[in-house]
Amino acid sequence: MSFPPEKLAEFEFLYGLYADKLYRIALSNLQHREDASDIVHDVFIKYLNTAPVFKDAKHQEGWFVTVTVNACRDLLKKKAHRNYTPIEEVHNLKAEEKEERDIVSFLSQLPEKYREVIVLHYLEDYSVTETAKLLKISQSAVKMRLSRGRELLKNIMKGNSND
Amino acid sequence: MIDENLKNQYKSIKAPESLKARVMADCENAQVQKSKKPAYKYIQVIAACLVACLCIGFVGMGMVSSTVYLNGEIYMGEEIALEQNVPSPAMQRAIVNGGQVIEIDAKLETKISISAGEFTLLDSETGEMIYSGNEYSVKGKVIVQVSLKDGENAELQLQNILSSRTISLENSN
16 A cells, blocks of 8 residues: 655654654663664654644654653663663764764763753753653752752763863 | 753764664554554444444334324323323214323334223224223224223333333323
């Protein structure tokens, strides 16, 4: 049966809109490119299978981000079954990959709950309110984690610059 | 803490092109699979509609298999209050003591029974008495005259292959 071109184009547009963002979020949480790719792939296939209905563009974006974050959490719980290859150990990196390694390396040293809020608020530019909604936690919890996460990240970066 | 340089580094991270090819290929497969469903779904819907139509048909046939008229008007109720000497304009012959004129148009063979007292069946066309008693099977149009003792109530039951109906007869005498 032929595939309707308008549906394919619509899906491709959605992919173009969200893929990079979701990949960044997944990579920040997992520090593993293949895992991050798998997560993004699974999120888009889930979108196809569940065909959720959205109130508006913000609702749609929130759905994609939340599903990605949740998928990352689930995978982190099962991480033991995988042979983990941290990005830092990959040799012969191209320039842009090295930069990727720096930021991801810093974030990888943060506990998961601080990393999530740091990534969404400081790097993906979501407000505290939006971050709270995406992670389904209170705004006060977001603020607390941001504060604690900032402190930890400062120490990590200071430690790295001393190396 | 997170300066612009670091933020720009982060924003420069892109999803690999191979991921797009993989997602779009799976998208097409998923869509083709989805389009296989509607035909089956339509068959289910059509079957459900047919069953519903058959049920409605049976119920409808049941409803019209025997129609009750009260004083010339179709009566759908479950209770009739009996009064003495109620004239039926079209059925002058049918005036009897202690009974209200009830006409039944039985399109199917219908058993008429009464739980107390008795009834008399008259031919709607000729007024000839067909039966007098408390149970009789009839087909066609008949007038039912009910006789009850003072204070006696009863149930008139109409039964055929498609339907069963009970009308409570309240004796107001």
